[in-house]
Amino acid sequence: MKSRWAPYALIAPTLLLMVVFLVYPIASVGWFSLRQHTVTQPWKNGFIGFENFRRMLTEDPLFWQSLVFSAKWVAVEVGLQLLLGLVLALIVNETFVGRAVARALVFSPWAVSGVLTTGIWILLYNPSTGIFQQLAQWGIGDPGTSVLGNPDTVFEATVVTELWRGVPFFAILLLADLQTIPNDLYEAASVDGAGRWRRFLSVTLPHLKDAIVLSTLLRAVWEFNNVDLIYTLTGGGPANQTTTLPLYVARKAVDSHDFGYGSALTTAGFVILLFFSILYLRLSKFGSRA
Amino acid sequence: MTQTLSRISRLHLPLALYLLFTLIPFYWMLVFALRPTGNTSLVPWPITFEHFDTVWNGIGFGLFFQNSLIIGIGTLVTVTVFALMGGYALARFRFKGQRVFLLALLCTQFIPGAMMLIPLFVIFKNAGLLNSLTGLVIADTAFQLPLALILMSGFVRNVPVELEEAAMVDGCTRLRAFFAVTLPQLRPALVAVGSFAFIGAWNNFLFALMFASRQDKFTLPVGLSYALGEFNTDFGALAAGGVVAAVPVVLVFAVVQRFLVQGLTAGAVKG
Numbered sequence: 001m002k003s004r005w006a007p008y009a010l011i012a013p014t015l016l017l018m019v020v021f022l023v024y025p026i027a028s029v030g031w032f033s034l035r036q037h038t039v040t041q042p043w044k045n046g047f048i049g050f051e052n053f054r055r056m057l058t059e060d061p062l063f064w065q066s067l068v069f070s071a072k073w074v075a076v077e078v079g080l081q082l083l084l085g086l087v088l089a090l091i092v093n094e095t096f097v098g099r100a101v102a103r104a105l106v107f108s109p110w111a112v113s114g115v116l117t118t119g120i121w122i123l124l125y126n127p128s129t130g131i132f133q134q135l136a137q138w139g140i141g142d143p144g145t146s147v148l149g150n151p152d153t154v155f156e157a158t159v160v161t162e163l164w165r166g167v168p169f170f171a172i173l174l175l176a177d178l179q180t181i182p183n184d185l186y187e188a189a190s191v192d193g194a195g196r197w198r199r200f201l202s203v204t205l206p207h208l209k210d211a212i213v214l215s216t217l218l219r220a221v222w223e224f225n226n227v228d229l230i231y232t233l234t235g236g237g238p239a240n241q242t243t244t245l246p247l248y249v250a251r252k253a254v255d256s257h258d259f260g261y262g263s264a265l266t267t268a269g270f271v272i273l274l275f276f277s278i279l280y281l282r283l284s285k286f287g288s289r290a
Numbered sequence: 291m292t293q294t295l296s297r298i299s300r301l302h303l304p305l306a307l308y309l310l311f312t313l314i315p316f317y318w319m320l321v322f323a324l325r326p327t328g329n330t331s332l333v334p335w336p337i338t339f340e341h342f343d344t345v346w347n348g349i350g351f352g353l354f355f356q357n358s359l360i361i362g363i364g365t366l367v368t369v370t371v372f373a374l375m376g377g378y379a380l381a382r383f384r385f386k387g388q389r390v391f392l393l394a395l396l397c398t399q400f401i402p403g404a405m406m407l408i409p410l411f412v413i414f415k416n417a418g419l420l421n422s423l424t425g426l427v428i429a430d431t432a433f434q435l436p437l438a439l440i441l442m443s444g445f446v447r448n449v450p451v452e453l454e455e456a457a458m459v460d461g462c463t464r465l466r467a468f469f470a471v472t473l474p475q476l477r478p479a480l481v482a483v484g485s486f487a488f489i490g491a492w493n494n495f496l497f498a499l500m501f502a503s504r505q506d507k508f509t510l511p512v513g514l515s516y517a518l519g520e521f522n523t524d525f526g527a528l529a530a531g532g533v534v535a536a537v538p539v540v541l542v543f544a545v546v547q548r549f550l551v552q553g554l555t556a557g558a559v560k561g
Binding site: 003004006007008010011013014015017018020021022024025026028029032084087088091092094096100102103104105106107108109110111112113114115116118119120121122123124126129131134164172173175176177179218221224225227228232246247249250253254259262263266269270273274277 | 301302304305308309311312313314315316318319322330332372373375376378379380383385388391394398399400401402403404405406407408409410411412413428429431432433435436439464489492493494495496500511512514515517518525528529531532535536539540542543544547548550551552554
């Protein structure tokens with residue numbers, strides 16, 4: 001009798017927190033998105049149906065621009081993080097002297113916050129005492145290069161900054177999965193005359209498939225929602241060039257207190273992520289390992 | 291000989307390059323934090339602690355550090371305890387609604403914290419949790435708990451249930467059997483889950499920015515973000531503030547990262 005209620009008692013705190021801080025807010029985003037709701041102009045507040053969505057889809061070029069930039073940001077970040085993370089995982093999975101130290105060092109940026117990452121890279125990028133100035137002193141490149149202030153290089157500079165912090169996530173996850181590959185699979189492949197590259201393609205990659213699908217999906221969602229780094233590094237500029245959808249939402253909420261329209265933008269973000277996730281899991285045939 | 295060469299080009303060279311990419315930014319911050327203003331040498335010698343004095347006492351990073359520490363430890367405790375309870379329930383019981391609960395936990399990973407700011411702000415305002423460290427602990431806990439719970443249930447599943455059952459046959463209650471037999475085996479799991487909760491709370495920026503606008507409730511990331519705007523010229527202070535924010539988490543992480551790899555290897559992620 002007692003143990004029938006035990007599991008519910010054990011999950012009760014989690015359930016309570018989830019309902020109050022996750023489920024209820026989602027429902028309220030849906031409700032707000034159908035209202036005009038501006039904190040600074042409460043007399044105008046009220047139900048307006050799908051007016052926010054109509055405005056968003058037909059009259060707001062920044063919505064479309066932020067969406068396009070979000071897609072580009074996610075594709076470039078996740079693609080490069082996966083590639084570099086996989087290479088890094090393969091390297092630190094080998095046996096060599098100092099491996100434990102090497103792992104701790106290359107994984108360490110994972111523990112650093114987005115804001116701190118910005119701080120560190122601002123020091124590195126600054127045109128007067130940064131790394132490009134130093135390189136110029138040694139005769140490499142031009143002095144006074146400002147990569148963050150230049151519209152032509154701001155994207156690349158932001159991508160590299162987020163890579164620094166993001167690659168370890170893939171490296172850790174893929175390393176963990178690499179260690180579960182039974183050694184006899186490799187031995188069998190070697191006996192069949194498979195070289196290093198062949199073994200990677202026919203043993204390692206198929207084994208890692210589910211981990212890759214899951215980690216890229218999680219990472220895509222996180223990078224889509226990533227606000228800390230871009231907010232502090234570029235603030236979405238220059239000229240809204242690096243404004244993602246969540247950054248646009250945050251600005252609507254924090255700066256203009258336009259909760260109704262901000263909620264409509266949020267709802268759009270939800271729906272897009274949901275469709276993307278389902279489509280991605282379907283297309284990648286997640287869970288059906290060859 | 292060719293074997294050694296191929297090993298160097300395949301292993302040591304790329305590793306060395308990647309280490310440079312990882313470590314140069316950290317080194318850059320250290321140099322700026324330790325050398326006097328106006329000095330541009332790449333080796334910070336003689337070192338100075340004037341920048342640390344500026345940020346710690348002058349700007350208030352001492353207080354921000356204390357706030358971050360309270361939030362980090364508070365979140366560590368609540369996340370670990372609730373994840374242990376829920377993880378045990380998922381691993382050891384079969385109950386109605388279990389699959390739905392697990393699915394809901396997984397779905398939360400797709401909920402963007404940034405996009406929840408508007409409704410969360412309203413909730414926090416109505417509950418009187420604005421400008422309160424307790425409020426930030428609650429928000430951090432709510433967003434970190436689902437993943438921590440999934441991880442923890444994997445760890446619990448790896449402890450053989452037979453040990454617990456044997457203790458119960460010997461007359462222990464389930465609770466005593468858990469504390470005497472299972473909990474000691476979970477020590478690495480507690481270290482891993484607790485540390486990651488601490489790191490997550492220590493690093494959280496958006497909640498702290500939105501829900502704590504009074505300067506005496508600032509956390510380190512919020513303090514840093516203001517430093518980014520304000521001392522565009524005082525890079526020494528910015529770097530020293532960065533070191534203050536980085537040292538605790540990087541040290542914690544260096545110690546626990548191998549538990550994470552082990553835990554994930556044990557299949558925790560596959561459930």
